[in-house]
Amino acid sequence: MFNICVAQSGGPTAAINASLAGVYLQACSCSEINYIYGAINGINGVINDDMTELKRILISDYDTELLKKTPSTILGSCRFKLRKHTDDDTDYKAVTDTFLKHNIKMFFYIGGNDSMDTVMKLDGYFKEKGIDIKVIGVPKTIDNDVYETDHTPGFGSAAKYVATTMQEIIRDSRVYSIPSVTIVEIMGRDTGWLTASSCVLRSNGEPAPHLIYLPEAGFSAARFLDDVKKMQTRHMAVIIAVSEGITCDDENYTAGGFSSALTDAFGHKYLSGIGKYLEKIAAANLGCKVRSVELNVMQRCSSHIASLTDINESERIGRGAVNAAFNGESGVMMIFRRISNNPYRIEISTCDIKNTANRVRYFPKEWINNEQNKVTSDALNYFLPLIQGEPEIEFCNGIPVHFRLNQ
């Protein structure tokens, strides 16, 4: 018998706890595994030996069912970059100490691109030192920007929230009989996947959003205004989806103050406010009612409108991670392969962590139209299966019930 450890890292999603439930449930079914430790606040919990035994928390099937539908990370998270162990191996030694002390033979790290860097480095260290601890990465991010996998756990739920909310904003924006422009700012630090996914409304005959702007396409303030004016000849209420990560050729852009100089531990810029910025440009030039809406953290944590496909797949990929470790794999990330689109079928597999860590998978340029303001039907066909189905939500006093580790 041996023990395992699982941790969560990076920004919240509606499905990251479903992957935790997957690892947990699969581990519970393995007679070789005794304790299932959850590290508190990602790799920091391992370094500091701050862990909780999950079987003491997830007592019943009810608990794990609730966990799957609870947004964010019940174990907490971190944004922490391991230094190269050849530069400083302090943290590596602390991790090893914790794992050896608790007889932990497998480590599952649920996270985004940056967390896969940790998986790669830990696996490299263990292999170099001849320590037999399997390290498996389980991807998650609403950004959908991870290499090698067809899509990422958490993305489908965010896309379903964006589509549902965008449709409601469309209804809201058509209420007055005056020309208006509504700009919806959607998350995506470097990539436009989530913004592009708003095209799914087309499948129900909804022509909006009329314009979709992605970081992968060129963007110019002048062309933006031209685009909007063109759309205004056909639509009283023009609806625009814009990625927070677009860059703009406008000379006021950097002076506009919507891209702050702050960067996180991975050198990523904190972006915000492109919606407000375009609102100002549009209001000054179009002489009509202009409004911007930021979907903010709601788009990453709205488990009440999660995609059942996403929640189920997120559990499956967590279960698959345990199987991969038992197959002797380490230094890999779990991936989805899309076997067919109609009917939609995926299989769960692994890829070498080196092929995915620290890389960013961009939205395909060939799925952007020539005018750089919409996406093609190939994109629509890619997105649509990911938002299907609705988990059954339990309500208490009219409010969804969440699983809570601490009050």
Added chain:
Amino acid sequence: MFNICVAQSGGPTAAINASLAGVYLQACSCSEINYIYGAINGINGVINDDMTELKRILISDYDTELLKKTPSTILGSCRFKLRKHTDDDTDYKAVTDTFLKHNIKMFFYIGGNDSMDTVMKLDGYFKEKGIDIKVIGVPKTIDNDVYETDHTPGFGSAAKYVATTMQEIIRDSRVYSIPSVTIVEIMGRDTGWLTASSCVLRSNGEPAPHLIYLPEAGFSAARFLDDVKKMQTRHMAVIIAVSEGITCDDENYTAGGFSSALTDAFGHKYLSGIGKYLEKIAAANLGCKVRSVELNVMQRCSSHIASLTDINESERIGRGAVNAAFNGESGVMMIFRRISNNPYRIEISTCDIKNTANRVRYFPKEWINNEQNKVTSDALNYFLPLIQGEPEIEFCNGIPVHFRLNQ
């Protein structure tokens, strides 16, 4: 046989179409009523004889069921203030012409405080001129600030959205193990009802939001900072609900630019940005991570998480309006009376329109705590019944289906 007219006015809610469905369905059951006209864009549609015959649009039971769960107003809306007919009776004559031309004997106006002004003036004009047209107001507003009624249609759904989303933001905010402050800005031009309703999370043992600031309470930037500091000694992630309509004694307040000089036709100021403003104050003084979230238009149009109680009551009050007109009433607004709270029971009645038009019902001061930063359990007991139940939402391609009048 005669005809009737119904129109929608003011800002969107998730339940205003349910009241339209109520008027429509009740009218359909009355053998005396032939055509049911829907005026496009509120009273403007009547003035301009721009109306649609609802039986040609709402063909099946499926259509009306879908209508009840579609946010905003399918007939469009307006913000239009009738002048006194003694000053200028042009619009009154146009309204009368339209009604007489189409043999319309009853007019139902679904709207907020301002729309009740229109009901009062039209009824007064018709009575003075001896024209037998019944005018009935049906309240709706997420602000819940209408006199004489226990609560307003549309409020329960907005409150359910706020509670659901606030809980998800709470989960999201606890992800990192660093002190943080999250400020959630909630709608309410003059009153704090919707912001106060976030207290319902307490019924499920959730202590957040830790601070609730309403326009009805005094607010000072200094006390705000003190409150937050106090809460930080007990909570790593402090969550704050703040009404967009609060006023602040801070000397930078007016210079902060968050209250624009613009006013609408009723002299109401357009407010925005108190959340961002408090974010700046907190960030400058507390030295921790501070974030503000604006729930924006989502809180008034999120029918996917509507309150079933609200949707059902909104339909009932619409039906009740037709009955009131048949009872010979005119110049009245429909109201809810709360008969009992446990079990929750309401009855539908009417009040003289003069008692409610152009008045604002404030959140009771006795439901605010001494520190002016929370609400009492009386408030909780008032809110809780209003958010109960979930309508069955129909999905197509993973997206809720809306009833759409025009593509």
